[in-house]
Amino acid sequence: MSKSARKKNARKNALTQREIPWGGIAFFTVIGLVAVIAIGYTFMQTRSSSADSKSIAGLVTKDDLGRDHTNGAVKYDSDPPMGGDHNPVWQNCDGRVYDAPLQNENAVHSLEHGAVWITYRPGLAAGQVDALKSKVTGTDYTMLSPYPSQDAPIKLTAWGHQLTLEDASDPRVDEFLRGFVSGPQTPEPGAACNGAKDAP
Structure with missing residues (x-):
């Protein structure tokens, strides 16, 4: 292959080659990991809270x-x-x-x-x-x-x-x-606890 043909091929490959978006991949990987950790932590806290509440002596x-x-x-x-x-x-x-x-x-x-x-x-x-x-x-x-x-x-x-x-x-x-307090026993989680009866 001649020198000019090799130059032409190199130019063509450079134009058709796609660059891998490493920045985007890294960003979404980090976001995914943070989401998984947050969900796992919340799940463990809920399980821990539920287990603790059931083991209270005299309940x-x-x-x-x-x-x-x-x-x-x-x-x-x-x-x-x-x-x-x-x-x-x-x-x-x-x-x-x-x-x-x-x-x-x-x-x-x-x-x-x-x-x-x-x-x-x-x-x-x-x-x-x-x-x-x-x-x-x-x-x-x-x-x-x-x-x-x-x-x-x-x-x-x-x-x-x-x-x-x-x-x-x-x-x-x-x-x-x-x-x-707002625990797993709550029939209506997230319902208001103010804005209603304020006196005994």
Whole structure:
């Protein structure tokens, strides 16, 4: 092959050869890896949270709870109730501390939205009430209120789940909050916890 033919062939190959877009490939590979890691992390957190919540000592659970709306009074089979039919208006539960008892029917609606309702028997030592307030204040999907008829100093309630405690410093308070604030038990995940009933 002559020198001029080789030059012509080299020019032709340079024009027809496609350049591999390594920059684009690297970019999308990194994006894919980040997505896989994020999904995996979220999955593991959910599994961990669910496993932790099921292993809390003393946890009581209840299934097959009604979810109908009613404007009337509902007869619940636990104090405080763990779920069931409820008022169409939920109790604001965006880290709210209430100084008076709540209407069960409004509070149960908040449980349906993923709230944890911490209740205490009136007469609980002020230091313990303050400790519970510190857990609730600033924590969305939580609320605290007195509950005169409950049979224990402190109860933590989520939809279908309840824990009875003697002391606010019990480490199970944090375990329950980690497991059930907007947890996997929530019948209506993502539903609002503010903008409704603001008073007891």
